[in-house]
Amino acid sequence: RAVGGGVMNALEKIVEEIESMKNDAYETLKEEKKRHGASKTAEELESYIYGLTCAVDIVEKYADKENAE
Numbered sequence: 716r717a718v719g720g721g722v723m724n725a726l727e728k729i730v731e732e733i734e735s736m737k738n739d740a741y742e743t744l745k746e747e748k749k750r751h752g753a754s755k756t757a758e759e760l761e762s763y764i765y766g767l768t769c770a771v772d773i774v775e776k777y778a779d780k781e782n783a784e
Contacts, residue, residue: 726778737767
């Protein structure tokens with residue numbers, strides 16, 4: 716199943732990319748909280764990180780389905 720392997724490879728790359736975005740956002744959030752404490756920007760970053768976490772969950776769920784087939 717070469718096609719499946721290609722899909723899995725792509726999904727893994729997507730997860731890596733999202734995790735990298737999450738790490739960048741988390742570092743920015745830590746700096747924001749250090750400088751300003753609770754702020755609108757911190758809230759928005761937390762929301763963004765939550766959204767990226769949900770995206771990873773969706774991709775991984777899809778990857779599990781691909782593996783099961």
